[in-house]
Amino acid sequence: MREVNDIYFVTGNRHKFEEASEIFSRYGLSLNWVNVDVEEIQNDSLIDVIIWKGYEISKILSDKLFIVEDTGLFIKGLNGFPGVYSSYVYKSIGCKGILRLMEGIDDRSAYFLSYGLLYLKDNVFKVFRVKVDGYISYEERGVHGFGFDPIFIPKGSDKTYAEMSLSLKNDFSHRGKLFNRIAKYILSRRLVE
Numbered sequence: 001m002r003e004v005n006d007i008y009f010v011t012g013n014r015h016k017f018e019e020a021s022e023i024f025s026r027y028g029l030s031l032n033w034v035n036v037d038v039e040e041i042q043n044d045s046l047i048d049v050i051i052w053k054g055y056e057i058s059k060i061l062s063d064k065l066f067i068v069e070d071t072g073l074f075i076k077g078l079n080g081f082p083g084v085y086s087s088y089v090y091k092s093i094g095c096k097g098i099l100r101l102m103e104g105i106d107d108r109s110a111y112f113l114s115y116g117l118l119y120l121k122d123n124v125f126k127v128f129r130v131k132v133d134g135y136i137s138y139e140e141r142g143v144h145g146f147g148f149d150p151i152f153i154p155k156g157s158d159k160t161y162a163e164m165s166l167s168l169k170n171d172f173s174h175r176g177k178l179f180n181r182i183a184k185y186i187l188s189r190r191l192v193e
C-alpha cells in the first residue's frame with residue numbers, strides 16, 4: 001500500500017489544483033501538486049491528448065500514482081468552438097472574444113467536457129470523462145475562479161462559475177464531478193491507505 005499523500009495532480013494551474021484538493025478533502029484524501037512540462041500536442045480529440053500526456057508524464061514520474069486532466073468548452077452556437085482549442089482561444093481572445101463571437105446568437109447552450117487520467121503503474125491507467133451542460137452568459141459576471149468561469153452558467157444554477165465560491169463551483173462543475181469520481185475509485189480500489 002502507498003501512503004495517503006502519494007497522489008499527485010499534474011497541472012500548471014493553481015486553481016485546478018485547489019478545486020481538486022477541495023474535493024479530495026471531502027473524502028479524507030490529500031493531493032500533491034506537481035507541474036511537469038510536457039510537449040503539448042494539438043489533436044482533434046481530448047482523449048488522445050490526455051493519453052499522450054499520461055504516457056509522457058509517466059516517463060518522468062514513473063512509479064507514482066498521478067492524475068492529469070484536460071478540459072474543453074464546447075459552444076453549440078459556435079459549432080463546438082473552442083472545444084479542443086480552448087486553451088489557445090482563452091489566451092488569445094479570452095471571455096470577451098467569445099462574447100463578441102456570440103453576438104446575435106440566441107442559442108447559448110454550451111458544455112464543459114473534462115477527461116481525467118489516473119495513472120496506476122506500468123502503463124496501466126484509468127480514464128474518467130465528465131460533461132457538464134450549461135449556458136454562455138450575455139456578459140462576464142463574477143470574480144472567482146479562472147478561465148471561462150465568468151461566462152459559464154451550469155444547468156441548475158443562475159450564477160456563473162465565477163460568481164460561486166470554490167466549494168459551490170465544485171458542487172456543479174465538471175472538475176468537481178471528475179474528482180469526485182476519481183476519489184471514489186481510489187478508495188474503492190484501496191489504492192491508498
Ligand code: IMP
Pocket residue numbers: 013069070071072073086087088090091145146147148149161173175
Ligand atoms: P486545459 O487545457 O484543461 O487547461 O483547459 C483548456 C482551457 O479551458 C483553459 O485554458 C481554461 O481557460 C479553460 N478551462 C478549463 N477548466 C475550466 C474551468 O473550470 N473553468 C473555466 N475555464 C476552464
